[in-house]
Amino acid sequence: MSERRILITGASSGIGAATARAMAVPGASIAVHCRANRAGAEAVAVELRAAGAAALVLQGDLADPDTPARLVAEAVDAFGGLEVVVANAGFADRTALAEMTDETFARSADAVLWGFMRLARAAGPHLQRAGREGGLARLVAVSSFVAHLFRTDTALFPASAAAKAGVEALARSLAVEWAPDVTVNAVVPGFTRKDPGTHVALEPAAWDAILARIPLRRLGQPADVAAAVAFLASPGAGYVTGQCLHVSGGVVI
Known part of the structure; x- marks a missing residue:
């Protein structure tokens, strides 16, 4: 476990950065990816090294068709292989369908779905090679409650x-295709606090109203x-594969 080689996309802040911290143990090698926030990614890498892990910063826009393969190649070149990939990069878009252009929709599809x-x-x-050789090979995708919660009193994010x-x-398809060598799962966050200074899709008043709809009565933290x-x-x-694990305080039940 401690010597695993890990790639985490969207890891310069928020959930991605918290995931890197959670997996930083002596002997681990972690590639921290960012799209534009290089300074944030470098700061996360410093924390990982302080925890005893090796850290590498990678940069690129996952909407670019060539970026995902390049990131994997750079991580493999640096570490000699991969056991874990966490696909976290993405963004929230509240554009209503009536106002959505082809380009707007494609932006979400390119960065999130095609990127994954x-x-x-x-x-x-x-x-798969790591799994066949006895390693704990894992692919974990970070999804979102917006793919499950559709209500008139809640913000919608169609794209x-x-x-x-x-x-x-x-992820479910890959869980079958890659079994038994690799487990593939998704985590589904609910309303989760952002790091200070990062993009927030909702206004403060909207966040306050949301608390009443969350059974646990609080926003999630990236560490959750x-x-x-x-x-x-x-x-x-x-023994867990093909599953979507909701971490939402009960907002999706």
Whole structure:
């Protein structure tokens, strides 16, 4: 477990950064990916090294068709292989369908769904090899409650919902295709706090109203989601595959 080689996309802040911290143990090698926030990714890498892990910062836009394969290749070149990939990169888009252009919809599809597919396709041979050689090979996708919660009193994210639903369906397909060498699962965060200074899709007043709809009466923390990702990547989740684990305080029941 401690010597595993890990790639985490969207890891310069929030859930991705918390996941990197949760998996940083002596002997681990973690590739921290960012799209634009290089400074944030470098700061996370410093924390990982302080915890005894090796850390590598990778940068690129997953909407670019060539980026996912390049990230995998750079991580494999640096670490000699991969056992764990966490596909976390993405964003929330509240654009209503009536206002949505083809380009707007494609932006979510390219970065989230196509980005995940290309990342999985590139990482698959490395993960399968690791699994056949006795390693704990894991692919974990970070989805979102927006693919499950559709109500008149809750903000809707049509493009994001479609992209994340596709990610979950693809994860289930891969769980069958890659068994028994690799387990493939998704974590489904609910309303989760963002790091200060990062993009927030809702206004403060909207966040306050949301609390009443969450049974546990609080917003999630990135560490809540990171703990679930770390579990699915752990030896304890060796008999879990093709599942979507909701970490939402009960907002989706």
